[in-house]
Amino acid sequence: MRKTLKSGIFSLGLLLCLNCAFHISAHAEDDGRDLNLTTLTGDWNGQRQTWLDRGISLDFTHRSDIVRNQDGGIATGTKWLSYTDSRIRLELNKLMGWDGWTAYAQFHSELGGKPNIQKVGSFIGVDNIEVNTNTAQFSALWLEKNILDDRLAVLLGMYAIDTEFYVTDSSGVFLQPAMGMNISVAQTGKNGPPIYPMASFATRVRYKSVDKNTYLQVAVLDGVPGDPENPRGTHVKFAKGDGVLLIAEAGHFGEKPGGDDKALNKTAIGIWRYSSHFDEISSPDENGKPLQRKNFGWYILTERTLLPKAGHPGQGLQGFLRFGTAQKDINQSDWSVNLGLNYVGFFDGRAEDQLALGMTYAHASEKYRKLNHADNFEAVAEATYKMQVRPWLVVQPAVQCVFNPNMDASLKKAWVVSVRTEIAF
Numbered sequence: 547m548r549k550t551l552k553s554g555i556f557s558l559g560l561l562l563c564l565n566c567a568f569h570i571s572a573h574a575e576d577d578g579r580d581l582n583l584t585t586l587t588g589d590w591n592g593q594r595q596t597w598l599d600r601g602i603s604l605d606f607t608h609r610s611d612i613v614r615n616q617d618g619g620i621a622t623g624t625k626w627l628s629y630t631d632s633r634i635r636l637e638l639n640k641l642m643g644w645d646g647w648t649a650y651a652q653f654h655s656e657l658g659g660k661p662n663i664q665k666v667g668s669f670i671g672v673d674n675i676e677v678n679t680n681t682a683q684f685s686a687l688w689l690e691k692n693i694l695d696d697r698l699a700v701l702l703g704m705y706a707i708d709t710e711f712y713v714t715d716s717s718g719v720f721l722q723p724a725m726g727m728n729i730s731v732a733q734t735g736k737n738g739p740p741i742y743p744m745a746s747f748a749t750r751v752r753y754k755s756v757d758k759n760t761y762l763q764v765a766v767l768d769g770v771p772g773d774p775e776n777p778r779g780t781h782v783k784f785a786k787g788d789g790v791l792l793i794a795e796a797g798h799f800g801e802k803p804g805g806d807d808k809a810l811n812k813t814a815i816g817i818w819r820y821s822s823h824f825d826e827i828s829s830p831d832e833n834g835k836p837l838q839r840k841n842f843g844w845y846i847l848t849e850r851t852l853l854p855k856a857g858h859p860g861q862g863l864q865g866f867l868r869f870g871t872a873q874k875d876i877n878q879s880d881w882s883v884n885l886g887l888n889y890v891g892f893f894d895g896r897a898e899d900q901l902a903l904g905m906t907y908a909h910a911s912e913k914y915r916k917l918n919h920a921d922n923f924e925a926v927a928e929a930t931y932k933m934q935v936r937p938w939l940v941v942q943p944a945v946q947c948v949f950n951p952n953m954d955a956s957l958k959k960a961w962v963v964s965v966r967t968e969i970a971f
Contacts (some may be wrong), residue, residue: 584937587971601640605633606971611721611964613661613673619951619960620667627658629675631685646692654743655682666960667951669733669878670906670926673964674723677743679777685745697754704782705748707731707765708741711795714849716810716864716888717904721944721964722926724906730870730882731818734841737774739791744771746791747782764794769822789822804854810864813848826875827913841877845870852887861891866904878953879924880911898934903927910953920953940968 581589581598585606589595594604607630614624631654638647657680662672688703708727717725724732727741740746752763769789773781797814823838831837849866867885874880886904891897907925914920930944948960 585970586938601637603633603635603637607631607633607968608971609675609966609968611658611661611673611675611966613665613962613964615661615665616961616963618958619665619948619962620957621665623665625659625661625665627661627673627676628656630655630657633686646696648690648692650686650688650690651684652686653682653684656680656743661962666948666962667954667957668926668948668960669924669952670729670908670948671723672926672946672948672962673721674726674742676723681743681778683743683772683778683780685742687745688748697756697758699750699752701748701750701752703747704745704780705750705765705767706740706742706745707767707791707793710750710752710763711765711793711816712845712847712868712870714812714847714866714868716849716866717868717884717886719888719900719902719932720886720904720928720930721942721966722904722906722928722946724882724908724926725884725886725904725928728845728868728870728882728884729879729906729908730843730845730872730877733877733879734820734843734872735770735791736788736822736824737770737772740767740771746771747784759799760797762794762796764792767791767793769820787822789820791818791820793818800850803851804856804862806851806854806859806862808860809851809854809862811850813846815844815846817844818842824873824876827878827911828917829875829913837875839873839875841873843870843872855891858891858897861897862889864888864890874911875913877911878914879908882906882908896934900930900932902932903929908953915953918953919955921950921955922953923950924953925949938970940966942966942968 581594609629611627615622631652633652636649638644656677660676662668662676666672684704685706686704688701688705690699690701692699712727731739746767748765748767750765754761769791773783795814795816800811802809802811819842824841825836825838829837847868851862852865853863855861865887869883871881884906888900888902890900892901905925905927907923909923910920926946926948928944928946930942932942935941944964946962951957951960
């Protein structure tokens with residue numbers, strides 16, 4: 547075990563040392579609009595900038611992960627996996643004179659192995675681009691109308707809730723998927739909830755206060771994203787019994803710490819509920835059939851820049867805390883918490899690098915624990931360093947420790963070492 551721990555720490559430390567030694571300066575914010583700097587393929591002889599000026603934004607991203615389960619879990623071993631997406635945003639006011647209208651589409655595909663499914667066995671997960679089935683599909687395809695000085699926005703189309711609900715910017719650096727959508731929600735649904743990699747047909751309404759610091763957003767979505775019988779491709783299927791998923795969130799952006807406009811200060815609370823019924827984990831009725839209940843929960847989150855870095859906008863130490871619940875008679879976990887720290891620009895001259903430490907804890911529901919003779923919880927601790935090597939290139943090593951994988955008493959604690967490479971084309 548000591549050897550495994552040292553191996554993981556050594557791998558992360560080596561990459562950190564190499565980063566410091568080479569000291570490749572991260573690109574400045576002023577370069578952010580220069581496509582020749584921020585993308586590998588550049589501005590296409592000015593064509594992309596011309597389209598951007600006309601309201602057409604094109605973006606392409608590729609991520610490749612190498613994930614090794616060093617010890618514990620299901621089995622040791624290494625897997626490679628990848629994610630590629632293309633995104634187009636149309637500002638229809640510029641294109642067609644439709645004031646306040648925006649169209650957006652995102653199409654993605656996955657390749658490679660399944661490090662968690664095949665090697666680790668975590669309930670929470672260890673890699674946020676791992677999917678059950680490799681395929682290509684739309685994760686967004688919608689129209690949005692903004693009115694009242696952009697204070698009221700109505701969206702209609704294919705939509706995933708993890709793009710706007712339960713979001714904390716400071717947790718987005720981590721590789722474990724529960725730092726995106728918390729596992730209390732991510733575990734739900736007859737075909738999973740409408741989060742990556744799938745979207746549901748939806749309507750979302752968002753209203754902001756006059757100062758735009760307080761908001762209320764509500765979404766109603768098809769309760770079963772995609773087609774459970776066909777996991778490949780994009781499907782919009784309104785089957786009998788699907789029901790809907792209702793989610794609502796109210797939040798407030800407080801005063802920016804240190805007077806830094808890029809600093810974080812957000813607090814939000816949300817609720818979610820499915821209209822359809824789900825089988826209880828146990829407790830059959832008098833005919834031996836499972837009892838059914840509605841699935842619902844609530845969550846609260848906060849994030850803040852704790853120590854702003856004077857004279858360096860957006861840099862400094864950030865912290866976050868998120869807590870969510872789920873119906874205890876239906877779900878494997880009845881509550882879960884994420885917490886962590888993220889330092890942006892820890893090293894001088896590395897303004898966009900992020901050094902982060904975080905943990906997700908999922909508590910086992912009583913019925914699941916008794917039925918499966920399970921452990922009381924699963925937890926995943928993660929340390930990661932995201933290096934902006936070039937404006938278009940990110941390299942990110944990470945070390946994770948999975949305690950009680952899948953709450954299965956027969957599985958040992960797992961040590962996972964990963965390296966992600968991300969390229970903007």
